[in-house]
Amino acid sequence: MPFDAPVWRLLSAAASSDPQCPAQAPEGRFHHAGQIAAYASLSAEGAEVAVKRYLNDGVPRVLVPMRLVCDRLADISAEPEASIIWQDIRATGAPSPTWTFSDKARRDGAEAMIYASRSRPDLQHVVVFEPSCLRFVGPVTPFVPKT
DSSP states (O other): OOEEEEEEEEEEGGGTTOTTOOOOSSOBTTBOTTOOOEEEESSHHHHHHHHGGGGGGOOOEEEEEEEEEESOEEEOTTOGGGGSOHHHHHTTTOOOTTHHHHHHHHHTTOSEEEEEOSSOTTSEEEEESSGGGEEEOOOOEEOOOOO
């Protein structure tokens, strides 16, 4: 389905000059094996929730308002299996079960995929397979965790 809405990204301050940049980690909830993925949330609050696990790493972050405009969005927000703690499974050497969702969406031609937050199902996040679908809105602001 087509999608055109504001999204927020929490990026390292070092990455703020390129707000379309994909995730730098070689693996994530919805990417592996060299795949491109840019993660964002449908709210600023959701962006903070999404990175809560990583906030103690000492990396200065910025909040970047953007707009996601794409023709083909996959919606897996009703799939509870997409919200599991994938890192624990991956740590055993097994592939993350969440990759089946993004692999299918990519095969079906999706440019992005929406999913529910694991810890706050009332919030939604997106993974963008085609970062050119992200448009910078701004302004970039320093991120100060609320929690």
